[in-house]
Amino acid sequence: MDIATSPLARPFPEMPAIAGATPHIARAGYKDWGRCDLTYVELTEGTAVAGVFTRNVCCSSEVELGRDNISQGLARALIVNAGNSNAFTGYRGREAVEQIMAQVSAHLDCPQEQVFVSSTGVIGVPLPKDKAKAGVEAALNAAPCTWEDAADTIGTTDTFAKGATAQAVVGGKTVTLAAIIKGSGMIAPDMATMLGYIFTDAAVSPAFLQECLSRASDRSFNCITVDSDTSTSDTVLAFATGKAGNAPLTGFDDDGADAFAAALADVCRQLAHLVVRDGEGAQKFIAVSVTGAVSDESARKVGLAIANSPLVKTAIAGEDANWGRVVMAVGKAGEPADRDRLSIGFGGIWAAREGLPLADYDEAPVAEHLKGQDISIEVDLGMGPGTATVWTCDLTHGYIAINADYRS
Numbered sequence: 001m002d003i004a005t006s007p008l009a010r011p012f013p014e015m016p017a018i019a020g021a022t023p024h025i026a027r028a029g030y031k032d033w034g035r036c037d038l039t040y041v042e043l044t045e046g047t048a049v050a051g052v053f054t055r056n057v058c059c060s061s062e063v064e065l066g067r068d069n070i071s072q073g074l075a076r077a078l079i080v081n082a083g084n085s086n087a088f089t090g091y092r093g094r095e096a097v098e099q100i101m102a103q104v105s106a107h108l109d110c111p112q113e114q115v116f117v118s119s120t121g122v123i124g125v126p127l128p129k130d131k132a133k134a135g136v137e138a139a140l141n142a143a144p145c146t147w148e149d150a151a152d153t154i155g156t157t158d159t160f161a162k163g164a165t166a167q168a169v170v171g172g173k174t175v176t177l178a179a180i181i182k183g184s185g186m187i188a189p190d191m192a193t194m195l196g197y198i199f200t201d202a203a204v205s206p207a208f209l210q211e212c213l214s215r216a217s218d219r220s221f222n223c224i225t226v227d228s229d230t231s232t233s234d235t236v237l238a239f240a241t242g243k244a245g246n247a248p249l250t251g252f253d254d255d256g257a258d259a260f261a262a263a264l265a266d267v268c269r270q271l272a273h274l275v276v277r278d279g280e281g282a283q284k285f286i287a288v289s290v291t292g293a294v295s296d297e298s299a300r301k302v303g304l305a306i307a308n309s310p311l312v313k314t315a316i317a318g319e320d321a322n323w324g325r326v327v328m329a330v331g332k333a334g335e336p337a338d339r340d341r342l343s344i345g346f347g348g349i350w351a352a353r354e355g356l357p358l359a360d361y362d363e364a365p366v367a368e369h370l371k372g373q374d375i376s377i378e379v380d381l382g383m384g385p386g387t388a389t390v391w392t393c394d395l396t397h398g399y400i401a402i403n404a405d406y407r408s
Contacts, residue, residue: 008277008285008373008393009160015147015178016165020044020241021199023150024142028135030083030121030128036153038132039080040139041197042108047241049075049116050210052217054234060087061094062117065101066235069113073206075239076110079136080154080195081119082182086127096127100136107140118195118235120182121156151180154195158182158278164270168202168263170256173246175202179267181236183275194221196236196271202260203242205250212261213238213268220268223300224391225307226279238264276391281398284316286375286391292343293386298335303390305333306377313395319370321363323351326377341382346370354382 021043025036051070053063079100086093101115108115119127151161162181167174183194198213213236221236242248249257277285288306293299306312306329315322323344330337340355347369351361369375375394 005159006278006282008282010274010277012148012151012161012163013165015163016176018176018178018199018241019201019243020047021239022144023147024139025145025149025153026135026138026142028081028131028138030081030131033083036149037082038135038139039078039082039150039153040104040136040142041078041150041199043076043078043239044241044243045076045110047075047239048073048204048206048209049237049239050206050213051116051235051237052214052221058088060085060119061089061097062086062119063235065094065097066116066118066237069116072113074114075116075237076108076114077104077116078197078237078239079104079115079117079139080197081117081121081127081132081135082154082156083121084119084125084127085121085123086119086125087123089124089126092126096129096132099129100132103133103136104140116237120154120195147178147180151182154180154182156182157280160278162271162274162278164267164274166263166266168256168259170202170244170246170249170260171254173244175200175244175246175260175263177202177263177267179271181271181275183278194234194236194275196221198236198238198264198267200238200240200264201242201244202240203244203246203248204240204260205248208250208257209238209240212264215261216265216268219265220272223303223389224272224276225304226276226282226393236268273391276393279393279399281396281401282393283396283398284373284375284394286313286316286377286393288377288379288390288392289387290379290381290389291387292341292381292383293388294336294384295386296388297386299381299386299388300390302330302333302335302337302379302381303388305329306379307390307392310395313392316370316375317394317396319367321346321351321366321370326379327352330379330381336383337381338383343380343382345378347376348378350378
C-alpha cells in the first residue's frame with residue numbers, strides 16, 4: 001500500500017559522519033518491496049553501549065537478548081531488520097537472532113554479545129533464516145552508506161526518514177551525536193514503540209551513557225503517544241565510539257558531562273517529536289502541557305490520559321474546541337485532581353478557569369488555532385508544583401486505513 005508523506009514531515013538534516021560508526025545497507029527481501037530492508041552499522045572496538053527497551057511482556061527475542069547483552073557495556077555491530085518483527089515466534093525466532101549474532105561476530109572476530117539485533121514489522125512470523133543470512137552477508141560486504149539511507153532502510157510504515165544531530169564541548173573537545181529512528185504507529189509510552197539508534201564519537205563510560213540515556217528517554221520517548229499501543233520490539237540504543245579524544249565521561253562531575261547529557265536529551269527530544277509527526281494518518285502535532293499537578297509524574301500521567309483519548313484526538317482532527325473532552329480525560333486519569341481548581345486552554349487561550357467556563361470566552365481565536373498543524377492544549381490542575389509536556393497527534397480516517405491494510 002502506498003502511503004503519502006505525512007503533512008507534518010520534516011526534512012532529513014545534514015548528518016555528520018561519526019568516527020568509529022559506519023553504516024551499510026542491503027536487501028534481504030523480508031517483504032515484497034523494492035528497497036533495502038537490512039541495516040548494518042560497524043562499530044569500532046571498545047564502543048560503549050546503553051539501551052532502553054519495551055516493557056511489553058510479549059517482547060521479541062531481539063529485545064530479550066539485547067537486555068541480556070547490554071550489561072556487558074560494549075558493542076561492535078548493530079543489525080536492524082525491517083518488515084518482520086520476529087516477535088511471538090518462539091525458538092525459531094531466537095535461533096534466527098542467534099544466527100545473525102554468530103555470523104557478524106565471526107566476521108568481526110568479536111564476542112556474540114557485542115552484536116545487537118533489532119527487528120520491526122509484522123508480529124508472529126519467524127524471521128526467515130535464509131533471507132537473514134544472505135542479507136547480512138550482503139550488508140557485511142556493502143559499501144558505506146549515508147545516515148539518511150540507513151534511516152530509510154529501518155522504516156516500515158514510516159512516510160519519511162527521521163534523523164537528528166547535536167554537538168557538545170566536552171573537556172575542550174567538540175563531540176558529535178548523530179541519530180536515526182523509525183516509528184509511526186503502535187506508539188505509546190513505557191518505551192514508545194520505535195527503533196532508535198544514537199551514535200556519538202564521545203568517550204563515555206557505559207554506566208554514565210546508560211544514566212544519560214535513561215534520563216533522556218523518560219522526558220522524550222516516554223512522553224509521546226500515537227495510539228496507546230506499546231510494541232513488542234521497542235528499542236533505543238546509544239553507542240559511544242570514543243574517537244573524539246575527550247577524557248572519558250564517567251559522571252556528572254566530569255568536565256563537559258552536563259553539556260553531553262543536554263545534547264543527548266536534545267537529540268532524543270528531536271527524535272521523539274519526529275515519530276509523532278509521522279503518526280499514522282496524522283494531520284496535526286499536539287503538545288499537551290500540564291501544570292499544577294502534585295508531582296511531575298502525576299502531571300505526565302494526566303497528560304497521557306488526555307493525549308491517548310480518542311475523543312480528544314478526534315475533536316482535534318475535526319478542529320473542534322470541545323474542551324469538555326479534556327475535562328473528561330483529566331477526570332479518568334486516576335491522578336489527584338479537583339474539578340473546582342481545573343483550568344483548560346488551547347493555544348494559550350483559556351477556555352475555563354478554576355472549574356468554570358470563562359464568561360468572556362471567545363472561541364473564534366481558538367478555532368483559528370485548531371486549523372493549524374501545531375496544536376497546544378494547556379491544563380492547570382491547581383494542586384501543586386508538578387509539570388509535564390506530552391506529545392501526540394490527531395486521530396483520523398487515515399489511521400484506520402493504514403492499519404486495516406497493514407498486512408496486505
